[in-house]
Amino acid sequence: MATGVPGNILTAITPRALLTPRMSPADAARLARQGTFGPTADTVAHISSIGAERWISEQFNSSGSSYSEFTLPLPLNYCKDYNCYRARRTREQVAMRFYQNAISSPDQLRQRVALALAQLMVTSMQGVDDAAGMAAYQQIFLDQAFGNYRGIMDAVTRSGYMGEYLDMANSNKSMPSENYAREMLQLFSMGPFRLNADGTVQRDTRGAAIDNYSPHDVKSIARSLTGWTHAHINNGAVTDYNSRDYTKPMSPVPWNYDSSAKVFLRTSVPAGAPQKASVDAAIDAAFNDPSTPPHVARYLIQQLVTSNPSPAYVSRVSAAFSNNGENVRGDMKAVVRAILLDPEARAPSAAPEFSGKVKEPILLLTSIARALGMTTDGVVFQDWDQPLGQPVFLSASVFNFYPPDFPLRGGTNLVSPASKLMTAGQIALRSQLAYNWTIGARSPRPEFSVRPAIANATGTTIDWTSWEAVGSDFDALADRIDLLLMSDPMTTSQRSALKDNWDTITDPDPRLQSRKRASAALYIVFSSPQFQVDR
Amino acid sequence: MSLSMSRRECFSFLAASGLAATMPQLEFGNAIAAPNSPYRAMVGIFLYGGNDGWNMVVPTDLARYSAYSTARRASLVLPQNSLVPLAGSSFGLHPSLKPLKAIWDEGAMNVVLNTGTLSQPLTKAEYIAGVSERPSGLMSHSDEQAHWQGLRARDSNPDGFMGRLNDRIAPSAVSSLISFGGGSLAMIGQNSAPLVLPSKGTVNPPGYAGSLANPIVFTRSAALSAFASGAGWGTLTNETALSMSSAYSQIYIANSILSAESTVDQYFVSTATGAPLVSDISYQLLRIARMIEARGGLGHTRQTFFANHGGYDTHAAQASTQATLFFDLSEALSAFYRAITALGVVQNVTAFTMSDFGRSYKGNAQDGTDHGWGNNQLVIGASLVPKQIHGLYPSQIMGGDDDVAGDGRFIPTISQEQYLGGIARWHGVLEGDMPYVFPRWSNWSGNGRYPVSLFQS
16 A cells, blocks of 8 residues: 555545455454544444545545634733633643544544644643644644645744744844754654664664754754744734734744855755745755655654554655655655555554554543543543643643653563553553543542533533443443454453453342443453553 | 551452562561661752753853853843852852752752763764764754663663663562652663652552452452453553553552651741742652652662653743742752751762753843753762862853854763763662663773762762
């Protein structure tokens, strides 16, 4: 699937795609773990009936998630009371929407790719506490998840919110800030080291990784990015802090722009080049660098499928990034197809035994919620994602909640990014979460109730019906758990241990008995390493 | 001792999960080691983001202060009369570090100048030629953090120096490598793992509570055990399962220490107002002090701690940000110092700072500084030779022989291994283990090179 990837929806609906055999339910669940916020019975049945290629094409055209109603810019001194402050200056409303979408919106793959991009091109309310700006920034990823990577880089670079977060806004030719320039190269495009097309690092004759750029390159790109400032609400003066509009692209400030000649990477910008041309040249140099396709490919594979993709897998996705088959570079549809249709993603037998990834906290929360049949306003998730180590939109730095090369314990020479968030304290908290939302949620939990102080709060409910339906029949319950929650079927001894526990739980009310039995089994499985690692 | 789970319940879980054999009989609160015992602890505090050490420690002699105030942009320059003098030296501290003055005056603080990531000694000519052993990924946060924590400045780092140190220490029921500041590369070993708990609150895994005489509890515990092993599910599941079992086997004991009455909490108050400290770094150091207090019951003769303090990436408006960070840091360190003094182990504990990199000396037009290289660090503990300033302050000529970028990004003159290696040797790492813990140790010991001489003996 590395070459000849269909470039658009018309070519995608080929006879070959229509002939794609149905997927087994287990394979469909595997795709749902990679491309959604957690398998549900409906999603698995649907994917199983139409196959991977058609499901992906369908998802390319699916929409529904949006932050647009939160992007109205208001003056930064607008709020006069705490409730206004928490709605406008904290992540609360935007994060509520994130979790609502993740649990309930149909455009699951778009959202997963948007989250992957948001964890690659990170901004944070910890750095810029303006919810409208964050909403507008996240909207870029929802809108362009299946667009072109060059367009995403362009929107991110010009974003007023990013401009404030990494100081490109108001960077001045007298002594330019290097912050955005450096991270655009290091994180958002080519990476610090020269890569082969398969993502492996190129080394010098003495074994050290070869730097992809020099301090001079960073300085020169920083100079190319000078002379931009925030848009202002109601034509407010550029000196008026309170009228800054972080939702819009930045505007030029010609007198702060360094218009002298610049040379960086394999690019030169002549003296007197227009401001926009300087920015375009910097983005193009990064986007077109040979290390960018493997760097971005590897990162997105890690986000969607596996922490340790083989070099061959990276090279196949990297090739799709470089050329979608129609000489277009950066086509995200081609990249996403290549990631999800690769044999290493689709066929467990084609994948190394160490493949897979630890469920990061956001996906742990949403996978549990979706499997349970939860309906939510997204409030309660914010009680958990922070202590679990991944408060969405609130990263401690541009380096996200975990680094892509965090080592797996045990001298394995493997990486496991999300294992950074598996401290003893967080492991205990994961177990607590599993308990609270199962055994602890047989009757309504206080944490699920409507919180009146929060705008748009509607609370959280679990519809136990589907689990009650199988709770009275142990084999049906165990089969459903195997399908939706386990990467591989549980072992005979695990199954019998669950059955022993199931046998001991009784209640005079048959429906409540089913719920109790199912929720006890779900607690055990949700807290298990088999559920918390996706394979 | 207040346990949120009774001792009996704890054992019922441990029995069910097959972990009882690893659970020692512990007695808390007694067995405090004498000050002259061989007990030693190191406390590494990583200042994430790249602390501007050039405004943490500032020269006070006329020539160098004058060069400092000329080379740095005006918005960054600390007024000379605001500096906290380090008596007996020609340096002063940032004014927000004033709580550390008493520690310096007592003789329990050192400064290490212009230390940074090196694979071998490097001149500017060699740096420019590029064929030398120049570290890779300079000025990159993630790479330089890895070079400080893993110490391999030209290669990837699958483990960290504290983790490797821990690999060579006899295992105990509760790991003696502990952090309350999140997981980090520094603590990952080849065959050992740290204990990492939050800086606030205690959570014991639920679901194991209750009497095993209750069939529901008994079968639930058995089912949890049936799912506890990841063997046969691939390396990733297997290692994750091991980390989960390890967490469960340690956390009840650790949480009992963190929730018990303690003598150390009283010291974690503001030097100015007496109010309890509320910064995260103060919470981390308070819990570290509690684990030091509990060392006897834990059977720890060596302890290694990692703390983190973030927010130092001051590309813009540095003055106010750094002042706040330094105030929180120095209040927390001051409290920690009082606590270990009261515990009678002030000679047995050494705390020290690390950071991604130093920052550009000159600074940028947004009143901030950009990523640099060599940096200044602080070391605290009563085993130190009193009032020492180690190393060389770099030439303040922008673009001079010490500066690789024209605006004050200085080539370190003390490597990270010389700095940390000195502390690790004091801590008790055997000479034979030094090359394992410090991968380029042969470059930094012998042939006229040696670790920084921080300690009295």
